[in-house]
Amino acid sequence: xxxxxxxxxxxxxxxxxxxxxxxxxxxxxxxxxxxxxxxxxxxxxxxxxxxxxxxxxxxxxxxxxxxxxxxxxxxxxxxxxxxxxxxxxxxxxxxxxxxxxxxxxxxxxxxxxxxxxxxxxxxxxxxxxxxxxxxxxxxxxxxxxxxxxxxxxxx
Numbered sequence: 001x002x003x004x005x006x007x008x009x010x011x012x013x014x015x016x017x018x019x020x021x022x023x024x025x026x027x028x029x030x031x032x033x034x035x036x037x038x039x040x041x042x043x044x045x046x047x048x049x050x051x052x053x054x055x056x057x058x059x060x061x062x063x064x065x066x067x068x069x070x071x072x073x074x075x076x077x078x079x080x081x082x083x084x085x086x087x088x089x090x091x092x093x094x095x096x097x098x099x100x101x102x103x104x105x106x107x108x109x110x111x112x113x114x115x116x117x118x119x120x121x122x123x124x125x126x127x128x129x130x131x132x133x134x135x136x137x138x139x140x141x142x143x144x145x146x147x148x149x150x151x152x153x154x155x
Contacts, residue, residue, distance in 0.1 A: 036112045039068060044099065045107045053079075058099030059112045063090040070096070071149050072115040077104035085149040087117075120146045124154050 048054035080103040
C-alpha cells in the first residue's frame with residue numbers, strides 16, 4: 001500500500017513539473033514564409049540564451065532543380081544584417097547550412113537572401129561599366145567584396 005502511494009505521488013509530482021515547463025519561444029517554420037528566397041528555408045530561429053534581443057538564426061540552402069553556385073548569403077533582421085561570403089557550389093539534391101547570432105526585436109523579422117555567382121558577376125559588370133571616375137565609396141566597397149568572395153577580378 002505504501003509503495004502504491006509513493007508511486008502515485010512521484011507520478012503526480014513529475015506530471016506537475018512537466019505541465020509547468022514552458023519551452024523557449026522558438027519559432028518553427030515550415031516551408032517559406034516570404035522572408036527568404038526560393039532556395040532558402042529557415043531551419044532554426046530561437047532566442048539566444050542569456051541575451052535580450054539576440055536570436056540564433058539558421059537557414060538551409062538546397063539545390064532542388066539545378067546546382068547552386070552561391071557567392072553570398074545575407075542574413076537580415078529589423079536591426080542587423082550579416083553578409084556571409086560563402087563561395088560554395090551545392091550539387092543538385094544537396095543542402096548547405098548557414099547561420100549566425102542576430103540582433104532583432106522579434107524573431108519574425110529575420111530573413112535571408114542569396115546571391116548566386118552569376119548575379120555577383122552581373123553586379124560587378126554593372127559597377128565597372130558605370131563611370132569609374134565617379135564611383136561612390138559604397139560601390140567601391142561592394143565591388144571589392146564581390147571580387148574577394150567570387151575570386152574574380154573583372155576589368
